[in-house]
Amino acid sequence: MHNHQRNVDAARREFLTSSASGLGLAALGSILSSDGVLSSATAAEGGLLPAQQITHFAPKAKNCIFLFQAGAPSHLDLFDPKPKLNQLHGKSLPAEIVEKVRFAFIKKESAVLMGSPRKWSKHGECGMDFSDFLPHLSKCADDILMIRSLHSEQFNHHPGQLLLSCGRASFGLPTIGSWLTYGLGTESQNLPGYVVLTSGRGSSGGASLWSSGFLPSHHAGVLFRNQGEAVLNLQNPDGMSQDLQRRGLDSLKALNEERLAAKRDPEIASRIASYELAFRMQSAAPDLIDLSSESAATLAEYGVGRAQHPEATGRGNVAEAHLTFARNCLLARRMVERGVRFVNIIYEAWDQHSSLDADLRYNSWVVDQPIAALLQDLKRRGLLDSTLVVWGAEFGRTPLGENRGGREANTGRDHHPFAFTLWMSGGGIRGGQVYGESDEIGWGVARDPVHINDLQATLLRLFGLDHLKLTYRFQGRDFRLTDVAGKVVDDWIA
DSSP: OOHHHHHHHHHHHHHHTOTTOHHHHHHHHHHHHHTTSSOHHHHHHTTSSOOOOOOSSOOSOSEEEEEEOTTOOOGGGTTOOOHHHHHTTTOOOOHHHHTTOOOSSOOGGGOOBOOOOOOEEEETTTTEEEETTOTTGGGGGGGEEEEEEEEOSOOSHHHHHHHHHHSSSOTTOOOHHHHHHHHHOOSOSSSOSEEEEEEESOOTTGGGGGOOTTSOGGGSOEEEOSSSSSSTTOSOOTTOOHHHHHHHHHHHHHHHHHHHHHHOOHHHHHHHHHHHHHHHHHHHHHHHHOGGGSOHHHHHHHTTTOOOOTTOOSTTOSTTHHHHHHHHHHHHHHHHHTTOSEEEEEEEOOOOSSOHHHHHHHHHHHHHHHHHHHHHHHHHTTOGGGEEEEEEOSOEEEEEEOOOTTSOTTSSEEEEOSSEEEEEESTTBOOSEEEOEEOTTSSSEEESOEEHHHHHHHHHHHTTOOTTTOOEEETTEEEOTTTTOOOOOGGGBO
8 A cells, every 4th residue: 555545544544533523433434334334223323323224114113022932832722723633632643744744752653633621712802712821811812913824944942943033043143133223223222222031941042042143243132130130240340430430431432433443343333332331221220120110000910929820830930930021021011111122021931742731821821911911001001003012932832742752642742833823913913813824733834824034024024124125244145134035924014
């Protein structure tokens, strides 16, 4: 490089990083965005640009609460009644149906169909079917879109959870919440745009289910804990005043901004954004998790503080999950009120290969009341119209009984990706309808199949985003949430 060009570049960097010029930082953010180094949302959250959004349509939803039921509940015992399956209870399927199917644990040669002992009734003006395990949620039928024709190609937990969260069953990819905050940013200045709340045993996918992948790291989900500090290492150590911390952060920010101008590395912008957000969260997070301002009636409605179920049993009965799940649902409403874009509530309890009847009764009891309260609370406050609530898991459960060696046969169900149920509410969804249909025993899709990528494409559409256009260039390729698949299901959209 000629000396003259070096001098020009040096002068340019000096101007852009000058502490006396706010215009310099704005210009820097604009240049990095136009060069593809930063998205507009990244620059905004890093304090470099005013908030901007990459919307392609008029959005119907502003926030999303994703109720992820890790482990996969049995749709055949909760949402999709199958009288024919009960009639065929104990019968074998024809060999040509099962011979080419891969199961996680079922032994094909001795597998038989297993009916459901659940009692079913219709609810709401729409007449939607729910089992007797969901007495509270069934009251919300007219606000729910029930999708009974989901299908996937993944039959084990971690790959299935990655597909649902990331669009492909691969590591290193951004999750739905990361894509939304990348495209839309966040309305909250004092809380993360993407928050994760957990209860139960812990999902198979772990932190890979809230990773930012190759997107800038400040788009990753922030895990809030159930005890102690909401976020680890958020509080100052003893002896450090807020003023001293602020002066240290200002010095660190100046060094990082200088480095950002020289290297144009988006992770430096993420570092700046993370430090600043953590500083603001020191006052916002304690206020958020303090439920003392909520009325006794609201706490009781969600089931916060309720007594344990008299027949608590099985996978869901871990570390007072019934209390943490109820609290997490209430926290999700409070987060939406404060502008958090995406809240992922994970409850791992549903992998019932045995003791299905007892365990499913308990797990349903844990989630039924808090989720119904969340929907009703959002609706009362005028938030449901702009908040998309999604309930789902990585797959469903097979109509065949689990017959794994070493366990009592036919008391549970194996993994089943060929047809399963997911429901949505609010956020521009047409409630009070059932979409799609599984066959008469719940084995495969009989009408209106919906792949996981179709679900993701439609979710983005509700937020005003075109899944074909929301891309990020990485290693020479334009990536998107739905990869090379996905189509919007227009019938779901109000």
